[in-house]
Amino acid sequence: MVDSSEIRALLFDVFGTVVDWRNGVARDVGQFLSRHALTIDSFELADAWRREYVPAMEEIRSGRRPFVRLDVLHRENLLKVMSDYGVDANSISADDLDELNHAWHRLDPWPDSVEGLLRLKRRFMIAPLSNGNIRLMVDMAKRTALPWDAILGAEVVRAYKPSPQVYLETVEILCLKPEEVCMVAAHNGDLAAARQCGLKTAFVTRPTEHGPAQRTDLHAEQAWDFIAADMNELATKLGCPT
Amino acid sequence: MVDSSEIRALLFDVFGTVVDWRNGVARDVGQFLSRHALTIDSFELADAWRREYVPAMEEIRSGRRPFVRLDVLHRENLLKVMSDYGVDANSISADDLDELNHAWHRLDPWPDSVEGLLRLKRRFMIAPLSNGNIRLMVDMAKRTALPWDAILGAEVVRAYKPSPQVYLETVEILCLKPEEVCMVAAHNGDLAAARQCGLKTAFVTRPTEHGPAQRTDLHAEQAWDFIAADMNELATKLGCPT
Numbered sequence: 391m392v393d394s395s396e397i398r399a400l401l402f403d404v405f406g407t408v409v410d411w412r413n414g415v416a417r418d419v420g421q422f423l424s425r426h427a428l429t430i431d432s433f434e435l436a437d438a439w440r441r442e443y444v445p446a447m448e449e450i451r452s453g454r455r456p457f458v459r460l461d462v463l464h465r466e467n468l469l470k471v472m473s474d475y476g477v478d479a480n481s482i483s484a485d486d487l488d489e490l491n492h493a494w495h496r497l498d499p500w501p502d503s504v505e506g507l508l509r510l511k512r513r514f515m516i517a518p519l520s521n522g523n524i525r526l527m528v529d530m531a532k533r534t535a536l537p538w539d540a541i542l543g544a545e546v547v548r549a550y551k552p553s554p555q556v557y558l559e560t561v562e563i564l565c566l567k568p569e570e571v572c573m574v575a576a577h578n579g580d581l582a583a584a585r586q587c588g589l590k591t592a593f594v595t596r597p598t599e600h601g602p603a604q605r606t607d608l609h610a611e612q613a614w615d616f617i618a619a620d621m622n623e624l625a626t627k628l629g630c631p632t
Numbered sequence: 633m634v635d636s637s638e639i640r641a642l643l644f645d646v647f648g649t650v651v652d653w654r655n656g657v658a659r660d661v662g663q664f665l666s667r668h669a670l671t672i673d674s675f676e677l678a679d680a681w682r683r684e685y686v687p688a689m690e691e692i693r694s695g696r697r698p699f700v701r702l703d704v705l706h707r708e709n710l711l712k713v714m715s716d717y718g719v720d721a722n723s724i725s726a727d728d729l730d731e732l733n734h735a736w737h738r739l740d741p742w743p744d745s746v747e748g749l750l751r752l753k754r755r756f757m758i759a760p761l762s763n764g765n766i767r768l769m770v771d772m773a774k775r776t777a778l779p780w781d782a783i784l785g786a787e788v789v790r791a792y793k794p795s796p797q798v799y800l801e802t803v804e805i806l807c808l809k810p811e812e813v814c815m816v817a818a819h820n821g822d823l824a825a826a827r828q829c830g831l832k833t834a835f836v837t838r839p840t841e842h843g844p845a846q847r848t849d850l851h852a853e854q855a856w857d858f859i860a861a862d863m864n865e866l867a868t869k870l871g872c873p874t
């Protein structure tokens with residue numbers, strides 16, 4: 391295993407890695423659907439909403455659209471998905487749609503996340519490096535006591551992962567060298583982009599992020615510097631006492 | 633007194649308002665001077681170093697120079713002040729100068745700051761809105777347990793207070809209206825700029841920030857929305873239980 395002694399900061403993917411977006415979004419979608427007497431499966435709608443995430447960001451990564459924060463993309467994607475499912479969004483108040491859009495601010499951490507982060511925080515600077523915007527990350531952290539040292543990520547650098555500038559500019563903001571920073575993610579693609587930029591990499595397996603039938607990111611696809619079953623095991627592998 | 637019920641976030645000036653920069657910088661300057669057998673008064677050098685702060689930022693606020701983070705300005709100002717005091721900076725290693733420059737990362741909070749912030753954090757989002765850079769704020773917070781929800785400020789918006797865009801863009805990042813945000817500072821000028829942008833204002837008196845002979849910012853110069861003798865009194869005035 392790679393020596394962790396030169397690592398000063400850990401950057402975390404959040405959706406899927408630190409928090410369980412699927413159950414959280416489906417819970418709030420379910421309440422919304424009940425309120426409006428709509429008979430759509432809440433997990434199906436949550437998954438459909440999430441599928442719009444990558445193409446929406448790609449418009450910005452490609453340069454076809456100026457940067458807008460993720461709350462804006464989520465809100466647009468929600469309208470699109472509702473339309474796909476035959477729901478007339480015009481019949482629903484803007485406040486009600488905003489409230490549902492904020493489901494992404496109300497996601498619960500995986501059971502090991504807070505304890506693992508508290509252990510890691512004693513030795514390292516810890517911050518999200520998420521595509522989620524700052525306010526989203528603050529709301530999520532306050533609701534569930536995620537102990538971040540700072541909120542970094544897409545909105546700070548005004549670009550979306552996996553664009554290299556997101557990793558490199560964040561390392562620069564931390565006044566560190568890439569090899570002093572470790573990206574932590576449940577997604578091989580995020581780690582591959584971070585490694586290309588010279589960061590260290592830690593894979594945390596989240597085999598039910600996409601539900602019981604998940605087929606992607608079940609295993610490390612490269613020899614990442616650290617591989618752990620959860621945040622507590624990562625803390626142990628990085629030498630953080632319980 | 634103004635009703636605090638619509639306030640969602642508190643933004644804090646840090647140098648002087650949350651932490652005691654003068655004693656902290658003088659302490660580290662003193663150790664540096666001893667190490668190099670230099671007979672200069674450490675408070676005099678700390679004050680001289682701080683006096684370069686406003687003119688250095690003014691170069692950037694005026695548009696004459698692109699944004700650079702405060703660590704860079706502090707480092708340049710240190711060389712200038714050393715030269716003014718007849719110290720040959722070339723005789724000192726870059727590492728030693730960097731170490732001294734990081735005195736600004738190692739400042740202690742005023743005795744009431746951590747307790748007051750912990751109370752305020754239970755009801756409000758709390759973040760620094762300092763001219764200090766992100767890494768500086770993270771180092772300071774980790775060393776002394778300042779419980780920020782996020783690190784906002786000059787480096788996030790790439791501009792220095794009191795430029796209006798610093799306040800307005802930060803409010804926008806928080807997805808709030810200006811009147812839902814309260815600027816907390818020991819400096820009338822900072823609050824005047826925040827009020828011009830529509831933010832609420834809270835003055836916390838720090839009568840020894842500049843030492844025992846301080847003559848500025850001893851009193852509120854406008855009818856700020858809240859006026860408190862320290863962070864605990866501010867928490868009480870904003871309805872936060874002990």
